[in-house]
Amino acid sequence: MNDTNKTRLHISNLVKRYRRLTAVDGFSLDVAAGEFVGFIGPNGAGKSTTMGCVAGILAPDGGSVEVAGVDVVENPVEARRHIGFVPQDLDLYDYLTGDEFLRFVAQIRGVEGAEQDRQVEELLELTELTDARDRVVKEYSGGMARKIAICAALIGPPELLLLDESFVGLDPESTLRIRRRLQRYCDEGGAILLSSHILDMLERICSRVVIMVDGKLERDLSRDELEDMLAGGEYRDLNAIYLEATGKVID
Ligand SMILES: Nc1ncnc2c1ncn2[C@@H]1O[C@H](COP(=O)(O)OP(=O)(O)OP(=O)(O)O)[C@@H](O)[C@H]1O
Numbered sequence: 001m002n003d004t005n006k007t008r009l010h011i012s013n014l015v016k017r018y019r020r021l022t023a024v025d026g027f028s029l030d031v032a033a034g035e036f037v038g039f040i041g042p043n044g045a046g047k048s049t050t051m052g053c054v055a056g057i058l059a060p061d062g063g064s065v066e067v068a069g070v071d072v073v074e075n076p077v078e079a080r081r082h083i084g085f086v087p088q089d090l091d092l093y094d095y096l097t098g099d100e101f102l103r104f105v106a107q108i109r110g111v112e113g114a115e116q117d118r119q120v121e122e123l124l125e126l127t128e129l130t131d132a133r134d135r136v137v138k139e140y141s142g143g144m145a146r147k148i149a150i151c152a153a154l155i156g157p158p159e160l161l162l163l164d165e166s167f168v169g170l171d172p173e174s175t176l177r178i179r180r181r182l183q184r185y186c187d188e189g190g191a192i193l194l195s196s197h198i199l200d201m202l203e204r205i206c207s208r209v210v211i212m213v214d215g216k217l218e219r220d221l222s223r224d225e226l227e228d229m230l231a232g233g234e235y236r237d238l239n240a241i242y243l244e245a246t247g248k249v250i251d
Pocket residue numbers: 018021023041042043044045046047048049050
């Protein structure tokens with residue numbers, strides 16, 4: 001996973017409808033290895049729907065999605081092997097312990113033996129779940145459940161991480177530890193699409209920010225563009241850029 005020029009995610013003209021509502025409306029995006037992309041937009045903009053289509057959970061009505069060069073619609077099983085997905089609404093294997101859950105995911109990703117042990121230990125320690133490893137996931141608190149889902153997403157590691165509001169409910173220390181771990185994952189050639197409404201955090205950690213409005217791409221800002229805009233004095237922070245891009249006004 002060290003080939004840092006490769007496109008990890010290719011979304012071309014994606015369309016997804018729910019009956020008469022067009023939730024994603026001709027959205028295109030390429031994410032390369034090493035990129036940490038903040039995916040923002042108002043409630044209902046279409047971020048989760050986009051992620052569902054990328055993860056192969058929702059069937060697109062138009063366009064195409066490739067993950068690590070694999071077409072998600074044509075080869076969903078193969079594509080899923082390259083994706084670590086933490087959905088907004090977690091759907092975990094409730095009756096497995098945390099340890100069993102991580103080893104189950106490791107097995108699916110072909111991580112076995114001593115390497116499996118190493119990754120499981122490292123991730124449990126990172127998220128401070130070592131002491132809870134033998135408890136069933138069903139008994140985990142909301143934050144613990146989200147942390148074990150992040151651990152599972154990182155096992156492998158896969159080429160692409162899809163994180164949908166994955167920092168919700170995490171305590172500040174866990175947030176910082178996981179943020180650093182995700183940045184390391186990108187430095188080592190991974191790619192992340194992270195949806196979040198925590199704009200001050202995204203401003204600090206992302207190498208690129210994509211703003212979606214009404215199912216369409218509204219802005220695509222590289223780190224340099226973002227910093228130029230902030231240095232220019234017109235925008236105080238990412239929040240101000242967001243408000244302008246989305247046409248929102250706060251009295
Ligand atoms: N299962 C569904 N059935 C019908 N409409 C849906 C369904 N899921 C989402 N929608 C609609 O699609 C649109 C996009 O929703 P989506 O959840 O993708 O937005 P989002 O950007 O992730 O929002 P949020 O920031 O609130 O999580 C919204 O109008 C939503 O009501």
